[in-house]
Amino acid sequence: KRPDAVVRWIGRALGVLAVLFVLTFWIGEGMRPWALDLPDAVAMIILFIGLSGHLLAWRFERAGAAIAVTTWLAFALLNYNRSGRLPGVVFVALLVVPAIVTVMAVALSARRPAD
Numbered sequence: 528k529r530p531d532a533v534v535r536w537i538g539r540a541l542g543v544l545a546v547l548f549v550l551t552f553w554i555g556e557g558m559r560p561w562a563l564d565l566p567d568a569v570a571m572i573i574l575f576i577g578l579s580g581h582l583l584a585w586r587f588e589r590a591g592a593a594i595a596v597t598t599w600l601a602f603a604l605l606n607y608n609r610s611g612r613l614p615g616v617v618f619v620a621l622l623v624v625p626a627i628v629t630v631m632a633v634a635l636s637a638r639r640p641a642d
Contacts, residue, residue, distance in 0.1 A: 531635035541625035542581030595626035
């Protein structure tokens with residue numbers, strides 16, 4: 528198999544796992560978005576957009592990767608602004624890594640000669 532195809536499928540799988548993890552967490556915790564204060568609601572919206580980027584990357588790889596990376600940066604900055612620290616390892620492992628892997632797939636596809 529071509530390296531870009533392998534990396535692409537790894538990014539897709541990690542993105543879906545991230546979406547499923549967050550959804551499981553929200554359902555398990557009985558998430559009530561209407562009970563959030565404004566900063567938490569903004570963070571929730573950013574998180575939804577970032578997860579949507581992972582799913583969008585299945586069809587529109589560059590756009591999905593750009594959305595995911597941009598929103599994760601915004602989420603990290605928002606978290607830093609509120610708490611004075613960056614999000615933890617779980618955030619990076621579950622949410623940022625799939626976006627970076629998708630960016631790697633885009634870069635590898637761009638370097639591959641046309642068939």
